[in-house]
Amino acid sequence: MMQFFVTGISTGVGKTIASAIIVEALEADYWKPVQTGEDKDNDTVVRLISNSKTVIHETSYALKAPLSPHAAAALEGVYVDPNKIVEPETENHLVIEGAGGVLVPLNDSDTILDIIMPNYKVIVVSRHYLGSINHSLLTIQWLQNKGYDVGVIFSGDPDPATEDVIVNRTKVTVIGRIKEESSFDKGTIKKYADEFRDALLAM
Numbered sequence: 001m002m003q004f005f006v007t008g009i010s011t012g013v014g015k016t017i018a019s020a021i022i023v024e025a026l027e028a029d030y031w032k033p034v035q036t037g038e039d040k041d042n043d044t045v046v047r048l049i050s051n052s053k054t055v056i057h058e059t060s061y062a063l064k065a066p067l068s069p070h071a072a073a074a075l076e077g078v079y080v081d082p083n084k085i086v087e088p089e090t091e092n093h094l095v096i097e098g099a100g101g102v103l104v105p106l107n108d109s110d111t112i113l114d115i116i117m118p119n120y121k122v123i124v125v126s127r128h129y130l131g132s133i134n135h136s137l138l139t140i141q142w143l144q145n146k147g148y149d150v151g152v153i154f155s156g157d158p159d160p161a162t163e164d165v166i167v168n169r170t171k172v173t174v175i176g177r178i179k180e181e182s183s184f185d186k187g188t189i190k191k192y193a194d195e196f197r198d199a200l201l202a203m
């Protein structure tokens with residue numbers, strides 16, 4: 001069974017949408033270990049998938065303030081302990097969604113990177129916006145330097161000038177692109193799931 005850790009080049013780039021697609025493609029389970037702000041990602045995944053095998057696992061830390069986890073935790077007098085973020089047992093593939101990007105702090109010393117296990121396949125969601133080349137290269141190269149297998153999912157209208165530079169400089173595996181959609185429903189998620197399945201399983 002495979003574990004996919006879905007991170008992004010920033011917050012709000014489409015990690016939850018990409019997670020729902022991977023979950024649907026592989027009939028995988030979903031786990032958002034650290035959530036800050038409105039507790040919406042679990043519900044979004046449930047709304048967007050069609051299969052009945054997926055289990056949504058309990059979030060380890062659900063923090064109320066829509067801030068970085070270290071800051072949201074401090075407001076509640078909570079310490080986010082990476083040792084208490086334990087991967088749920090499952091017989092399915094597992095999709096794990098991070099919070100924000102890879103260096104987002106969990107506490108004074110640990111970051112999201114500290115909960116990405118060496119055997120995880122790491123999916124970077126790269127949303128197209130001016131500034132995304134730099135954010136994408138920093139994120140992908142950091143993960144590659146740490147030794148992870150990295151795949152990218154682009155999100156937005158086709159932008160070859162951006163995508164080519166990211167792919168050529170990092171040689172990252174391209175899983176696919178989610179085009180700019182007016183909205184997402186079960187049908188759109190299923191379409192991308194069918195498109196991305198083989199590339200995901202080949203990682």
Ligand SMILES: Nc1ncnc2c1ncn2[C@@H]1O[C@H](COP(=O)(O)OP(=O)(O)OP(=O)(O)O)[C@@H](O)[C@H]1O
Binds near residue numbers: 018178
């Ligand atoms: N390709 C796209 N086309 C249109 N809208 C998109 C696309 N990708 C993401 N969005 C929209 O951007 C918003 C943020 O997406 P999403 O919630 O998946 O981001 P996220 O990275 O999971 O954010 P968070 O850091 O809060 O977990 C949503 O409203 C989503 O529908």
Ligand SMILES: C[C@H](N)[C@H](N)CCCCCC(=O)O
Binds near residue numbers: 104
């Ligand atoms: C509240 C938001 N939607 C995410 N859950 C948390 C994003 C943290 C980003 C921290 C940062 O990089 O500055």
Ligand SMILES: [Mg+2]
Binds near residue numbers: 015
């Ligand atoms: Mg999300």
